[in-house]
Amino acid sequence: EAQVTQNPRYLITVTGKKLTVTCSQNMNHEYMSWYRQDPGLGLRQIYYSMNVEVTDKGDVPEGYKVSRKEKRNFPLILESPSPNQTSLYFCASSLIDQGSPLHFGNGTRLTVT
């Protein structure tokens, strides 16, 4: 089944404790992206990647890191999480770029206390 898999689905952590949210797609997609979704603010792009080893900042990249060492994986790293990073995070992929239909994962709900 074609899908984007995120893990974990739920995560509660404390300020400053490094964490990684994994994202993997099995559709051989070139483009991958991370979004956060907050009430009243909608979906905001954090980082995106057009291909392996190519990543770029989105609208809200501060406090986040990403890497794209393999085509299928695009982990999101929070080196020192803060409470304002409490949010619902989505990974997405598409065949070519942002103009192609995006396939989303089911989200990771992160709480930073």
Place this chain on the structure above:
Amino acid sequence: QKEVEQDPGPLSVPEGAIVSLNCTYSNSAFQYFMWYRQYSRKGPELLMYTYSSGNKEDGRFTAQVDKSSKYISLFIRDSQPSDSATYLCATPSNTGKLIFGQGTTLQVKP
């Protein structure tokens, strides 16, 4: 001004009603428009994809684009409780971003 504006609702309608969901956008260079549907506790999924002005129909759903007024709409005919979800309009920029509207929450009551 946001690049894509969407009334967040919520919008509550009785089953069988015709629903109209709308977005406006600011940049006349935007060419492609998408509608995503997001059920509670799920990721968004693509519902419709349009390029040109005019209407595109898919079952009970019709997407309409009016480029002269920078206005996009999604119509749902004979709405069902299973249509209850958040609907997001989106358009790709030329800088690697897919720009989303805030999303409109729809509830269809039996």
